[in-house]
Amino acid sequence: MDASAALDTARRAPRIAVLVPCYNEEVAIPKVIADFRAALPEATIHVYDNNSRDRTREVAAAAGAVVRRETQQGKGHVVRRMFADVEADVYVLVDGDDTYDAGSAPAMVAMLLEEQFDMVTGVRVTDAAAAYRPGHRLGNRVLTGVVRLVFGDRITDMLSGYRVFSRRFVKSFPALAVGFETETEFTVHALELRMPVGELRTRYKERPPGSHSKLSTYRDGFRILRTIGLLVRRERPLPFFTGVAAVFAMFSLLLAVPVLQTWFDTGLVPRLPTAVLSMGLMLLSFLLLSCGLILDTVTRGRLEARRIAYLAIPAPGPLPPAR
Numbered sequence: 633m634d635a636s637a638a639l640d641t642a643r644r645a646p647r648i649a650v651l652v653p654c655y656n657e658e659v660a661i662p663k664v665i666a667d668f669r670a671a672l673p674e675a676t677i678h679v680y681d682n683n684s685r686d687r688t689r690e691v692a693a694a695a696g697a698v699v700r701r702e703t704q705q706g707k708g709h710v711v712r713r714m715f716a717d718v719e720a721d722v723y724v725l726v727d728g729d730d731t732y733d734a735g736s737a738p739a740m741v742a743m744l745l746e747e748q749f750d751m752v753t754g755v756r757v758t759d760a761a762a763a764y765r766p767g768h769r770l771g772n773r774v775l776t777g778v779v780r781l782v783f784g785d786r787i788t789d790m791l792s793g794y795r796v797f798s799r800r801f802v803k804s805f806p807a808l809a810v811g812f813e814t815e816t817e818f819t820v821h822a823l824e825l826r827m828p829v830g831e832l833r834t835r836y837k838e839r840p841p842g843s844h845s846k847l848s849t850y851r852d853g854f855r856i857l858r859t860i861g862l863l864v865r866r867e868r869p870l871p872f873f874t875g876v877a878a879v880f881a882m883f884s885l886l887l888a889v890p891v892l893q894t895w896f897d898t899g900l901v902p903r904l905p906t907a908v909l910s911m912g913l914m915l916l917s918f919l920l921l922s923c924g925l926i927l928d929t930v931t932r933g934r935l936e937a938r939r940i941a942y943l944a945i946p947a948p949g950p951l952p953p954a955r
Contacts, residue, residue, distance in 0.1 A: 646948070648675035648741060649720035652697070652728045653710040658686040660730035660840050665695040667734035668726070672741070678718055679728065680710050688728075708809035708817075715802045722948065723802050727793040729839050736834035740796040743830050745949045750801040750827040751818065753787065754794030756836035775856055779816065782864055783823040788831060790819045791856070800945035801827065804938060813859035820863050824935065825942055869931055873924025877917040884913035 650668045654661055665677055679692040681701045693699045702713045711725070722741055726732050732754060740752045776790040795818065804825070809817045822829050865872045887910035891903050901907055 645674075646721035646745065647719070648672055648722045648724065649718045650675045650677045650724045650726065650737075651711075651714045651718065652677065652679045652692075652726055653682060653707055653714070654679055654684060654688050654692065654728035655682040656684045656686050656688060657728040658684070658688050658691055661688055661692050661697075661728050662695045663840070664726070664728055664730050664734070665692065665697050667730075668724070668737060669696065671734040671737045672724065675724065676720075678714065680714050682707070682710050706810040707812050708807065708814040711809075711814050712807035715805060715807055721799050723797040723799070725793070725795045725797065731837055731839055732794040733835040733837070736794075736832060737796070740794075740832050740834075743832060744796050744798060747830060748828060748947045748949045749830045750798040750948070751822045751829045752796040753789060753792050753829070753831045754834040755789040755831045756792055756794075757833045758836040771856075775816070775860065778857075778860055779819055779823075782860075782868060783820055786823065786829055787819050791815050794834060798948035800942055800947065803945055804942040806938075809859060811855060813856045816856055816859050816863070820867065824867055825939055827942075867931060867935075869927035870924045873920045873927070877920035877924070880913045880917040880920065884910045884917060887913070 650672060652661070652664060652668075657664075661679065665679070668675065668677055677697045679688075679697040679699045681689045681692070681699065683701075683703060683705055689699050689701065700713075700717065702710045714725075715723075722744060724737055724741065726734075726737075736754060740754060743749060744752045772789065772791045776787065779790055780787065791812075793815065801822070805818070805821055807814070807817070821827075887906050891901060891907045891910065894903065895901055
């Protein structure tokens with residue numbers, strides 16, 4: 633077989649990597665590895681341990697996974713390391729808590745390759761209240777709704793930890809988040825670059841006995857909301873700064889009205905500090921609007937550079953049959 637034929641064969645059989653970030657998942661990780669090995673026998677399973685205090689690394693290695701360690705605490709740090717280290721054509725990212733259905737992975741991979749998507753999200757479906765607590769469900773709906781309103785309405789489960797990515801998604805992803813807000817960053821990255829994305833409904837179940845969740849409904853919810861705000865400021869600077877400028881302008885006008893009424897009636901400005909404050913707020917409003925206009929131009933340039941970097945990597949999917 634010559635080099636060209638070997639290359640064609642390699643490209644017809646995409647390399648699949650299963651990426652599993654872990655923190656204290658000694659109980660769940662053996663079954664996660666076994667289930668994904670059964671579902672995707674051709675895939676290499678990578679477990680990245682994030683300073684676990686139990687035997688996660690040992691049991692993952694014993695189960696046959698490639699085990700590495702990321703010392704910076706937080707899921708965002710782990711995702712950044714995984715995406716930098718692992719070379720593959722298709723990446724399956726799943727939490728190590730055995731709550732996602734490995735049986736859905738082949739269908740998600742097939743959807744990505746056949747439709748040439750860059751991201752396929754596993755949309756969680758469950759009737760078990762303990763698996764998907766009401767607070768988490770409500771928070772996901774609210775946060776997903778905010779992102780859909782600002783960035784586009786092509787995603788219905790923004791916080792799902794079960795995703796399949798193309799190589800060009802992974803290698804163009806900036807990975808700036810630190811913790812669980814990285815799922816928000818996935819979604820915004822895909823929507824901002826107008827990537828083709830898909831979703832597949834998948835079963836979501838409770839953690840196994842002895843395994844404990846690391847999520848905090850309020851703490852992580854506020855962190856994700858803060859991340860959305862920062863992403864809006866970074867990716868939509870003109871609407872963001874225009875909105876802030878409008879607030880300052882409104883307060884300026886509210887302060888100016890009584891001052892102007894007094895001046896019209898008496899020709900005097902007895903409330904000089906109020907007049908100065910009103911003028912300062914209006915000047916600040918115009919300054920914020922100018923910042924928004926300038927940053928909008930910068931953001932468009934950054935977006936074009938990211939799009940070019942994304943397009944430099946081939947689309948997912950096998951080559952057409954040789955003639």
